[in-house]
Every structure is written in C-alpha cells, then in structure tokens.
Amino acid sequence: MTATEDRATTGERKPPQIVDMAWDPITRIIGNLGIYTKIDFANREVTECRSTSSLFRGYSVFMKGKDPRDAGFITSRICGICGDNHTTCSDYAQQMAYGIKPPPLAEAVVNLGEAAEYMFDHTIFQDNMVFVDFCEAMVKATNPGVLARAEKTPAPRGGIHGYRTIADIMRAFNPFEGEVYKEALKVSRVTREMFCIMEGRHVHPSTLYPGGVGTMPEPTTFTDYLTRLLRVLDFVKQSVALNDDVFDFFYEALPGYEEVGRRRVQLGCWGAWQDSDVCDYRYETMSDWGRSMFVTPGVVVDGKLVTNDLVEINLGLRVLLGSSYYEDWADTEPFVTHDPLGNPVDMRHPWNQTTVPVPQKRDFDGNYSWVMSPRWYDRNTGEHLALDTGGGPLARLWSTALNGLVDTPYVKATGHSVRISLPKSEKLPETTLEWHIPRWSNTIERDRARSYFVAYSAAMALMFLERAMSRVRAGDTRIFTDFEVPDEAIGCGFHEAVRGVLSHHLVIRDKKIANYHPYPPTPWNASPRDSYGTPGPYEDAVQGQPVFEENGPDDFKGVDIMRTVRSFDPCLPCGVHMYLGGGSVLKKLHSPMFGAGHG
Structure with a gap:
C-alpha cells in the first residue's frame, strides 16, 4: 500500500x-x-x-510598422513546431481587416493542411514523448509494483492492436526500440508529407496567404494526400485502443490516480476548420460563422458551456501582468475603444496591449516569469478565469460535444460525446469511435483525448477531400481573392493551434501594423500567478x-x-x-x- x-x-x-x-x-x-x-x-x-x-521573444514589439501582408510569414516563426497554425490564424485576422473571403477551394486546402498538422504533431508528441512517461522502462524505474501488475493484466482491446498484456503495450512504447514508438515516427513522416502537399513546406508554410493559397489545385494534389491518409488509418484506429487500455489500467492499478493533474474544469476552445459555406470573416457575423466551425468554439466551466459566441469570447480576453516581467500599460492611450459592433473594448484586451519588458531577478514572492497571464473575464460571475486548453484535444472535444452542432457523415457531436467514423482500412474494418465527456479534467484525460482527436482529424480530412475534389471536378479551381490593404482597420483571428487556443489581434494605421498580439496556448497554460493571485493552469494542476x-x-x-x-x-x-x-x-x-x- x-x-x-x-x-x-x-x-x-x-x-x-x-x-x-x-x-x-x-x-x-x-x-x-x-x-x-x-x-x-x-x-x-x-x-x-x-x-x-x-525567454522573452518580443514579436508584439517588432511587428509594429511592418506591412500587414507579411504578418503570416513573420509570425509563423514564433514556433518551430506549429508555425502553420500561426500563419493560418494571422491570415484569418488579415482577411477580417481587409474585408475579404478566400474561395471555397482555398479554404479546403487550408483545412486539409491543418488536419494533417494535427495528425502529425499529436502523433509524434503522444507516442514519442508522452508515452515515454508510461513506457516499460519508465514504469520499471518509478513504479515497479505497477509494472508487475501490468505483466499479469490482459489488454482488453488486444483484438484491435495485437498486444496481449498491458506490459506488452508499455514495452512497445520504449524509446527507440518499441514497435509502436518506431511506427509512430513513420506515421509522423507520412502525415508531414500530407501537410507539405497542401501548405508547401513544414513548418513555415510557403503557400498560405491572406485571400487564399498558392497550392496548385490539380486532381493529383488531392489523390496524393488521400493515398497517404489511407495508409495511416490502421495506426490511427489502433492508437485509440492502445491509449484506452493503458489509461484505464492506470486508474485500476493506482486508486486515486484521477487526482494527478486534476483541476477545476475551466476549458477554452476557439474553434477550428472554417466552413466556407458560412464563414465570410466579417466581425459583424463572427458569432454565426464561429458556431459553424467543424470544431465548435466554447468556454466550459465546471462542465457547463458558458458561451460559444466568438464575439463574447473575444470581448472577454484580458491580459494580466501578475507575476511577469513587464511594465503596466493601463494608463496609455487605447488603440481600440469599441469593436465593430459598438461594444466597449477593455484596456487589457490584446487589441490594446503594449508590451514593455522589464528584465529583473526572479523572485517567487514577486515576479518570476516572462509569460504574462491571459485570462477570460466571465461577465456573469466577475471572475478572471485561468482557462486551460486541456493540451488542445480535451477542450476541443469537450466544447464540440457539449455544443452538439457538428453533424457530418464522419463526425457527429451528440451533446455528451463525439462520434468519429472511419472507413475500412488495410487491416481493420469500418470503425466508429466515441469519445465521452469524462468525469475529470486531469492528466490522464488530457492525454486520452489526444489519440481521439487524431482520429477526428483523419475523419474530417476525408470530408475536406470530398469537398475539394468535387469543386475541382466541377471546374471551380479558384484559390485566391484579390484585395487592397486599407488605411485603417482592425482584425482578429481565432484558431486552434495543436496544443490549444490561438488568437491574433491586428490594428492597422496608415497601411502599417500599429499593434499586433498573438496569443498561443502555452501562455494560457504556463502563465504564472496573476494580479489576483490565481495560479496558472500548470501551477494549479501540479499543486496539491x-x-x-x-x-x-x-x-x-x-x-x-x-x-x-x-x-x-x-x-x-x-x-x-x-x-x-x-x-x-x-x-x-x-x-x-x-x-x-x-x-
């Protein structure tokens, strides 16, 4: 004991x-x-x-004065892992500012590229990084009693993935030697090829622009993507079974393990994959086209959906300094006083943020991080919520499930779950997977959701392929909408980076960038204690x-x-x-x- x-x-x-x-x-x-x-x-x-x-990066400082059309190419360098998510989100913000909508085929290309990125990144992270902490070598070094039990525990889903015991699965994830570990690297290569077919290169896209794409929309463009997608479907189906077997076992082998990484359910999802039939990128219609996304945006608190309105989500954004190394900008002149609908915009909103770094010695009783503290202000309760992203997939699936709006032949949200349908693959039959809203927002459930979202991405990619090939067959190969940069404008883009919420806020004056603030998921998750003393999600999940x-x-x-x-x-x-x-x-x-x- x-x-x-x-x-x-x-x-x-x-x-x-x-x-x-x-x-x-x-x-x-x-x-x-x-x-x-x-x-x-x-x-x-x-x-x-x-x-x-x-580390201080300073993108919000040196973006000022740049040509806004360069924003996507510059901000993709924020990250060497998910730079394409930044390019996509920047293009969304620019399209709002320029008042343009890309052609439907261009939107399908972007969606296919982002689906491939989710499959690539989640696979290499889950199977080659996360599972190092659950593999045989690690469990032997930290919990030998658990490994001994795993040796004797049959794997319930062995008929799908082929492993007899839980310990056999753990061995398959041993770094550099395990079968699943090595196979995941091969799948990551194939999914990265899929990405490059759509977006030119990984990880900084060469074919994504505000207004459309530069990808050649030939039939082979989409069939090359499809053949690779079909090659990885067996692995995608097996991964869900492998993850479920290991995570269910940990709950059984270590009573109370649900408390590891558990925090109050405070999840944020900004939505992913635009529906070109609805989305026109106008702020005035953002509430409607936000709800039409194929991952539904939402703020989930204590298991309940607080809002799925991107306008309300946008207006609730607050950037608090708290324990970070910056000077306050509260007394400066605001860049934006009201949004295009006439709603007042808070001084601590990203549109109004001014970044003034103040290097100093780390002090855990004072300031101790270069990360600011993004929060979401719930006007109904007056709380500044330290939302987390659940690593990305947990918030995306939870919000989509509760909203119940996604209803396609491949993915359906039921109000309490998400059903994912994948066709017959080389070894495995047609499969329907179902992710259910869990009892907890904790370590195990964040990790479990990741394999389900890989399957979700594969399923949606099949639908985006159907849409794209239908347009090509009909002769609609338009991929770009021309535009002029306005003298003055504002824009905001909302997207899901691999590991969670991503927003870009843009202010244009005299055809140049006057203010620009990207907020990816790690500032939300890794934020220090804020001005109210509220710990960030990492801190909150680990502490206690x-x-x-x-x-x-x-x-x-x-x-x-x-x-x-x-x-x-x-x-x-x-x-x-x-x-x-x-x-x-x-x-x-x-x-x-x-x-x-x-x-």
Whole structure:
C-alpha cells in the first residue's frame, strides 16, 4: 500500500517532510520552461508549484510598422513546431481587416493542411514523448509494483492492436526500440508529407496567404494526400485502443490516480476548420460563422458551456501582468475603444496591449516569469478565469460535444460525446469511435483525448477531400481573392493551434501594423500567478496533486509531475535538470528516457 493509499484509508496526515525540487528546463527545442515545486514526501503530495519561463521573444514589439501582408510569414516563426497554425490564424485576422473571403477551394486546402498538422504533431508528441512517461522502462524505474501488475493484466482491446498484456503495450512504447514508438515516427513522416502537399513546406508554410493559397489545385494534389491518409488509418484506429487500455489500467492499478493533474474544469476552445459555406470573416457575423466551425468554439466551466459566441469570447480576453516581467500599460492611450459592433473594448484586451519588458531577478514572492497571464473575464460571475486548453484535444472535444452542432457523415457531436467514423482500412474494418465527456479534467484525460482527436482529424480530412475534389471536378479551381490593404482597420483571428487556443489581434494605421498580439496556448497554460493571485493552469494542476512514484527524495524522478505538465503539451524536453534546495544539483539525467542534462 502506498503512502497516498494509506492516507486515503486512515485519513491521517504525517508530519510534513518538505523538499524543494525543480525541473528546469522542460523544453522541446530551446529550454525555457521551468517547474519549481515543494514536495511533502511524508504525505506524498505536491504542496506548491511555480511555472516560469526564462525567454522573452518580443514579436508584439517588432511587428509594429511592418506591412500587414507579411504578418503570416513573420509570425509563423514564433514556433518551430506549429508555425502553420500561426500563419493560418494571422491570415484569418488579415482577411477580417481587409474585408475579404478566400474561395471555397482555398479554404479546403487550408483545412486539409491543418488536419494533417494535427495528425502529425499529436502523433509524434503522444507516442514519442508522452508515452515515454508510461513506457516499460519508465514504469520499471518509478513504479515497479505497477509494472508487475501490468505483466499479469490482459489488454482488453488486444483484438484491435495485437498486444496481449498491458506490459506488452508499455514495452512497445520504449524509446527507440518499441514497435509502436518506431511506427509512430513513420506515421509522423507520412502525415508531414500530407501537410507539405497542401501548405508547401513544414513548418513555415510557403503557400498560405491572406485571400487564399498558392497550392496548385490539380486532381493529383488531392489523390496524393488521400493515398497517404489511407495508409495511416490502421495506426490511427489502433492508437485509440492502445491509449484506452493503458489509461484505464492506470486508474485500476493506482486508486486515486484521477487526482494527478486534476483541476477545476475551466476549458477554452476557439474553434477550428472554417466552413466556407458560412464563414465570410466579417466581425459583424463572427458569432454565426464561429458556431459553424467543424470544431465548435466554447468556454466550459465546471462542465457547463458558458458561451460559444466568438464575439463574447473575444470581448472577454484580458491580459494580466501578475507575476511577469513587464511594465503596466493601463494608463496609455487605447488603440481600440469599441469593436465593430459598438461594444466597449477593455484596456487589457490584446487589441490594446503594449508590451514593455522589464528584465529583473526572479523572485517567487514577486515576479518570476516572462509569460504574462491571459485570462477570460466571465461577465456573469466577475471572475478572471485561468482557462486551460486541456493540451488542445480535451477542450476541443469537450466544447464540440457539449455544443452538439457538428453533424457530418464522419463526425457527429451528440451533446455528451463525439462520434468519429472511419472507413475500412488495410487491416481493420469500418470503425466508429466515441469519445465521452469524462468525469475529470486531469492528466490522464488530457492525454486520452489526444489519440481521439487524431482520429477526428483523419475523419474530417476525408470530408475536406470530398469537398475539394468535387469543386475541382466541377471546374471551380479558384484559390485566391484579390484585395487592397486599407488605411485603417482592425482584425482578429481565432484558431486552434495543436496544443490549444490561438488568437491574433491586428490594428492597422496608415497601411502599417500599429499593434499586433498573438496569443498561443502555452501562455494560457504556463502563465504564472496573476494580479489576483490565481495560479496558472500548470501551477494549479501540479499543486496539491498526490505523488504515486515509489522512489524517495534521493532517487526521485518526478514522473507524476512530468506527466501532468506534459499532458498540456508544452514545448517538450530536450533537457531536464533537477535541483534540490537552493539550486544545488541533485542529479543530472543523461538517459534518452529522461532527457539529457546540460550542466
């Protein structure tokens, strides 16, 4: 019986044994995310957490004065992982500012490119990064008792994925050696090829522009995409079964594991994949065309849908400074006082933000991060909500399910679930998957949703292909709408980056960018404590969670904490450092399993 199980049984707490531990950096490419914790090893729980970023980018500063037509190409460089999401969102904002709508075939090309990006990125992250924390090698090092049980537990969905026991699945995810780990890399290559067919190159698109695309709309463009999509459908179906088997097992093997990474349900989704039959990019009609997206926008609080209105979502955006390294702009002249519908725009809205960096020493009792604190103001309750994205898929599926508006031959939202229909593939028959709204917003459910959203993306790609090929066969091959840059205008774009909400806000004056603010998902998830003392989602999810790892302080891997942070899909680890107390190095980890240290 673990200490956590013992406490749950007896209700007794032991005298605390607090140890300061930090993982800094936790990164994918450039080492700028740090997680600082206090862990009570006597009662096996995290008592405090701070999320910090050591990197200032400054895009909102140097975008000023640029030609707005360059915004998509510049902002794609914000990220070396999902740069296309930024290009797409920037083009959405520009199309609103220019008053234009791309031809339907161009919209289909963009949707196909974004569907391929979701499949690519979620697959490589889930199977080659997330599952490193659930693979045999890691579980053996952190929870040998769980692995022993996994060896004896049959895999319920073995008829789909082919593995006999849960431990066999865990072995299949071992880095560099496991069958699923290696197959996921192959699938990621194929889905990246699909992306490049539509958007030119990965990850900074060469064929996306405001007003349309430069992709040649030939029949082979779409058949080349289709043949690759059909090649990965078996893997997509099997991945859902593999994920469900492992995650269901963790709930059974570790009673109380649902509390790991659990936080109040506060999810934000800005919607994805425009419906060209409805969307005209006008702000005045944004409420309607937002609801027509093939991933439905929404703010979900305590399991209930607060709004699906993009105008209301837009007006509720607030950027709070809190514990970040910036000077306040509250007393400056606003760029936008009212939106195009006449609604007042708050001074802390992205349209009005002025970024003034103030470098300083990190102080966990004061300012400690370069990340600001985006919040959503709920005018009904007066709360500034620290929305999270659920790593992207959890919020997207939850919002879409509750809205019940998506109804296509391939994906249907029911009000309590999302049904995904995939055709017969090489080995597996026609399959209908159903994601149900879970009981919790926690680590396991963030991760589980990811494999379902890969299937969702594959299903929607089939529909977008049908629409595109129908237009080509009918001779409608228009892919661009011409435009003029106005002297003055404002625009906003709403999209879903791979790991969650993405917005771009643009102000044009004298045909130049006067103000520009992109807000991707990581600032929402990794934000520090805000002006009201509310912790950001990483901090909130980690702080208070139980520790199930069997190791003590001397050889502690922090796997439960890492699972929680990675469930949000942050920029992933190229290196993990561990420190004890006042910055003294406890251990440098060089195994590929745990990440390489950079002393």
